[in-house]
Amino acid sequence: MPGDTYQPLTVESLPRRLGPVPEVGQRIGGDPAHWSVREVGDGNLNLVFIVSGSDGAVVVKQALPYVRLIGESWPLPLYRALFENHALTRQAARDPGSVPEVFHFDETQALNVMEHLGPHVILRYKLIAGDKVEGLGAFLGNHCARMAFLGSELHMASAAKKADVGLFAGNVEIPAITEALIFTDPYYAAEMNHHTEGLDPVVATLRGDVALKTEAQRLFAKFASNTETMLHGDLHTGSIMSTATESRVIDPEFAQYGPMGFDIGMLTANFLMAYFSQPAHRPADELEDYQGWILDVMADMLAAFDTEFRRLWASERTGMLYPRRLFEDQGQSSEPACEAVLAAIREDAFGFCGIEIHRRILSLAHNADFESIEDPRVRAPLEARSLMLGREVILERTGIAGSNDLCALARRCAEETTP
Secondary structure (H helix, E strand, O other): OOOOOOOOOOOOHHHHHHHOOHHHHHHHOOOOHHHEEEEOOOOOOOOEEEEEOOOEEEEEEOOOOOEOOOOOEEEOOHHHHHHHHHHHHHHHOOOOOOOEEEEEEEEEEEEEEEEOOOOOOEEEHHHHHHOOOOOOOHHHHHHHHHHOOOOOOOOHHHHHHHHHHHHOOOOHHHHHHHHOOOOOOHHOOOOOOOOOOOOOHHHHHHOOOOHHHHHHHHHHHHHHOOOOEEEEEEEEEEEEEEEEEEEOOOOOOOOOEEOOOHHHHHHHHHHHHHHHHHHHHOOOHHHHHHHHHHEEEEEEEHHHHHHHHHHHHHHHOOOOOOOOOOOHHHHHHHHHHHHHHEEEEEEEHHHHHHHHHHHHHHOOOHHHHHHHOOOOHHHHHHHHHHHHHHHHHHHHHHOOOOOHHHHHHHHHHHOOOOO
């Protein structure tokens, strides 16, 4: 790209600036002056364009030097595009076909040019619309297990993993958003918090619960100090794109090293919020079936995570942790050790799940499952039930044995009257 200083792209400037880049021009085809360029970014941080020509289409994602949701008063470093590129490279190697292919990266311009997932739709919008996705739970569970296991010292050489931790430790400001918005802001009157009218009694209950806040901070300490594996860092139903039969994971710019249970816990929370929001999106004769499907997807995801993790334990345990010389080479089974690791991941995941529910309703960045419900008198009771579920999941996570318990808890909370 011409120029050695950062310049935000526009619909008008993009063809002129990216046309000379062979990896871009050859893939789109035709005269750049005739390219079709659409700005489609609806997220909180970046510019996103779909660019199409005679031979194909690509997605161009460029970081802005500030939080787009807020404006220039909240600056952000452009280097997050570099860490997104590193994350996409590692995800593609560890779970081929699960993320968009990257065709071109420009560090100075803070942009990635990626595969256009033409028929795919953001999963969150499919859940609001009542669409079903074949094999969704298995795909997500397998993906999270592969990311967790293959990015850890269960598999990686310790020197390589430590070097990668050092690399991603440079992504400071982006994880700081997670640290504030997720783990702290929901539990006090932070400046940028906002919540639905009618939720004040529930909010007061949560913020007055010392045991809850203590557990949230314990989980925060684990998140801040544990570098078990490379995380997506912001894995929710808005960072997954799906057709009726296929899914891909996108937008890993919040990537960092952290606890194995974080990504799967965040996803679990977003399926639970989709479940609780459904009475506002479905007619009564469709509600039970679709809510049941959402819980089935969540259960399938958690089951697939465990199954794939066990498979990788048996076939890919080549790192320094739980080495075979301590178990199999002495004629002993390592299965009890694997089950203990999975139990710890599950407990963490349920804790992170509850916190994610709280932040998506009380902190800055809400989600469309609830925000698209226009009437606050309808929205508030559904959010209140979700909030109380989040509280119970955090406080009782050691006693939740698995997906059956979690689904039963969700169904009970959906029927209960909240404070």
